Amino acid sequence: MKAIPLSYIARNLWVRRVTTLLTAGGMALVVYVFATVLMMSEGIRATLVATGQPDNVIALRKGAGAEINSGIDRTQAAILESLPGLATDADGHPLITKEPVVLNNLPKRGSGKPSNVTVRGTRLSGLLMRPQVRMVEGRMFRPGTSEIITGHAVATGFQGARLGETLHFAGRDWRVVGVFDAGRSGFDSEIWGDAEQMLQAFRRGAFSSVVFRLADPLQFETIKAQIEADPRMTVELKPEIQFYAEQSEALAKFISILGTALSIIFSIGAIVGAMITMFAAVASRTGEIGTLRALGFRRSAVLLAFLLESLLLSLVGGLIGLAAASLMQTVNVSTTNFQTFSELAFQFKLTPAIMGQTMAFALFMGFAGGFIPAWGAARMKIVDCLRAV
16 A cells, blocks of 8 residues: 655644644643643552652551551560561661651641651651661651651641751740652652650650661561460551552542543543544545545555644644653642642653653544544545646
């Protein structure tokens, strides 16, 4: 089968460049929405997954979906601390941290609107077990004092959270002595202080979670079975990276479903726009279609040519929309995590998979919008076409 040259197809789009750009622009907007939704969902998932470490284990009360509604008493925490096979630091101390986690309402910087912030009580071993966390300003808090350190997102987003400032909560003043960067993980949206001081200030008698590291990660199932068989223990163990991955599921899925539904609704308009553009192209080129058929090009070649024209149109729109969406990676945003009801700062994340899905979505719009006009062009009779010239 003799095919119509691709240069001819591209030249026809250029001749109608104003209409082409308008139609491609409509598609680009839909593609932009579709891509940013996927990037937002992936950004949230990546932020929370990066919060966990693959060699850390977290213990929570059975049935607790998050740290804020979990409780581990001191007896259970002591049993976990006495487990055999715990990894140790350079001084031989076990790498384990018993942490209370609470929500505190703070005013946002600029707007003054209140929002929940996660406050975590920890100790030096908690910092050692999270290598993605590093101090960028000031120093670590001193145990036994009302000193705190704030995540980068909290320091920049909330009043009184910068280095040297003071926050008032739980009936006392807390001085910010350091700011840390957690490598775009969920810890960036937290405030850390001494665990015992946090328990006293918030009048808590139990820890929210216990995080520890095993010297041999392969012993996890053995340790888990041992804890489950102990009648004194009402806790469940999970790899920390699995726990934080589960934390991202509800919010990421909600955003993905809502955004995809909106994109589909918007795409109907883009498809109709492409269809109108292609119908206009067919109507204005009736004579050309008759000439092509008279020169020996078959109906299938005409159909393919107009379909490729529509796909090329959607490709241009897809690339423009994807390029615009990629700029969102420089934007820092925050939302409320459904699992913890606290503020979570994250960045849009563009991956090769998202790029592939986005371009496939754009090409689908082009195919759906161009097939009927292309089919109509292919079904025209040579005599009717030439008579219309």
